[in-house]
């Protein structure tokens with residue numbers, strides 16, 4: 600397929616049809632409303648494009664992390680869908696963008712409730728209760744205070760009360776059930792009748808006890824496996840290709856790349872491709888990554904440089920300059936698989952993708 604990529608430019612292909620299919624699949628599994636989490640620029644794949652595709656498919660609620668992400672998403676989507684800002688923001692800072700803050704501590708609650716009373720109209724918000732993450736959300740002491748002074752919520756129109764699971768990707772972890780029980784009790788006490796938002800991607804796979812009025816999947820939409828250790832139920836979404844600039848013969852005894860970390864024991868053919876850690880191809884993949892060329896695996900040799908990476912194509916005789924090597928997203932080098940090789944998670948592989956790629960959106 601023709602790409603708008605300039606010579607030497609890498610290509611990031613995003614299958615919007617697969618994202619929509621993943622969203623529908625999650626909705627069917629959850630059996631209730633499912634939002635689209637598009638924080639961090641849609642996990643690196645483009646929040647505007649992903650958001651528009653999901654909205655067209657019927658998704659009416661989105662989550663971003665930052666106010667700035669919310670402002671940009673509102674500009675991309677126009678009026679209509681709810682856009683919830685996980686990190687919250689002070690009253691007044693969303694101007695006319697119609698963003699909904701997540702209230703993460705009692706100070707947030709007080710500030711937005713006071714602003715609503717001054718404005719003389721209710722302020723939509725989400726209330727975040729911490730049930731075991733110790734990150735954001737009202738802690739146990741704040742929840743007890745709120746229980747004693749429910750008037751603190753006066754002026755607010757709570758759209759959802761939410762919590763976030765710490766260990767949803769480990770179904771047997773005891774904290775899952777602890778968080779479930781704490782959340783259920785706190786909702787009954789603090790926000791009876793308010794719709795609840797509980798599961799992230801992995802939480803949707805924890806079973807009916809973790810169902811709520813609104814699930815908040817992110818990673819699974821983008822093809823990251825929400826059930827680590829088991830087969831990935833989601834469709835693959837992202838594929839990164841980099842251009843082969845040169846194919847060269849390296850004689851036995853020569854070394855490859857910075858630090859001379861790889862020494863050819865016998866003659867090798869090396870393909871040098873035009874992508875490196877500045878493109879989010881993590882340097883910790885040095886000596887471990889796997890590329891795909893003409894459908895075959897090409898092991899990464901030596902270190903990942905900023906703009907270049909070298910792969911062993913000794914066993915791929917047709918390798919030639921101008922070829923596109925699949926850097927991420929093929930069989931054997933999905934984001935999850937590369938993450939295992941370099942000690943991270945697929946989320947970090949996707950959200951690290953750099954800004955130099957030609958981005959191609961397909962299948963919407």
Ligand SMILES: *Cc1c(COP(=O)(O)O)cnc(C)c1O
Nearest residue numbers: 636763799800801815816817818
């Ligand atoms: C990032 C995030 C999500 C989505 O998590 P995934 O594991 O990517 O599905 C949901 N809720 C909150 C509060 C988050 O921060």
